[in-house]
Amino acid sequence: MTQLITERSTDVIAAEINAIKFQAQTMMLQASAEIGKRLIEAKEQLPHGEWGNWLKDNVEYSQSTANNLMQIHMEYSSNSQAFGSLSYSKAVALLGIDADDREAFLQENNVEEMSTRELQKVIKEKQKLEKQIAQQEADATKEKSLFEKDIQDLKQQLEDAREQSNENEVSEKEINRLTQELAVAESRAKKLEESLKAKPIEAATVEMIPEAVQKELDHLRSKMNESTDPAEVKFKMRFESLVNEFNSTLVVLEEIGDADTKSKYTNAVHKLMDKMRATLEGKQ
Structure with missing residues (x-):
């Protein structure tokens, strides 16, 4: 009797592969946490200065790898369900984010679709911004x-x-x-x-005033502080307001997401500054 062979679709095969990958990642993270737990236990028993040698002779881990494993245990074990789908390399990368912010970061960013390198770049930019x-x-x-x-x-x-x-x-x-x-x-x-x-x-994203311009502004402020002329005091108030508005304008300009729109308004600011400069030169 001939046995019928049921051909499985590629969709079914892909689903099974992804399920196995998920299980493997979950097991890997759990295993890393368990190893980290035991590394902490061993380190507490070793005399000072023996940790590196013990790692090399017994488990063939570098101190940086051991530190990552111990930190994975401390950071992820208490909430393993929230991070169970992470790969080991992504879990290590996420150690760079404060524990209180980590879950929110995962919700705001599609970490599963990122490569480890992309994730590391996003985290580095976040740290720089903070x-x-x-x-x-x-x-x-x-x-x-x-x-x-x-x-x-x-x-x-x-x-x-x-x-x-x-x-x-x-x-x-x-x-x-x-x-x-x-x-x-x-x-x-x-x-x-x-x-x-x-x-x-x-x-x-905030564009700061160039250092040379800032020094000139500070110099003018210093000069105005020495004045006893009421007209100069009035000018000072207007000048301070102008500088503050310029800074605020730069901030708002950088919030514009569309590159073409941002370029258009940047050019408008440049034209206004050129016109202001020409007006001032005409008054000298």
Whole structure:
């Protein structure tokens, strides 16, 4: 009697292969965690300085591999279901993300469709961005602290000036200058406070003012701080506002996703700057 052979479709074969791959990855991650658990146990028993030799002689692991295995046990064992589909190499790559953010990262990124190299690149960019944001926040906090100190100094100077004005030792012009200086400082401090409370900008995409331009701006600010002319104090307030708006414009410009639209508005900014420069040259 001839036995009938049922031909299986390629879809069925592919499904079986993917199921086996999933099982193998899950088993690999679980096995890595179990190995890591035992490595921790062994390390705790070894004298200081013997760890590297023990690894080489007994299990043929480098210290970096052993560290990865131990960290996989510590990071993934408590929530193995959430990370069970990861390959070993991707699990190691994800150790670069803070444990509290890891599950959210997996939900926001299609890690299963990425290669390990692509995943490592995304994580590296994320780490770079977080570092830049942290630095921006630290700089803003430091600048806010300096402004708060300036505000206290200006308030004291203004109080002293008002007391002395009763004795005709300080002019009304000086009191007006200090009042406007105080208003500028309080306005800047308030804006910094708002920026610290707001969602941080993606620092990796923010175009900063060139260093040479920033030095010139700082020099002009310094010069204006020395002025007692009310007109110059007014100019200072307008100038500070202009610089702040320029920075804000750069931030918003970088948020535009469409490359052609972004290029169009970038060119518009360049044209406006050229027109402003020509206007200023005509006034000299």
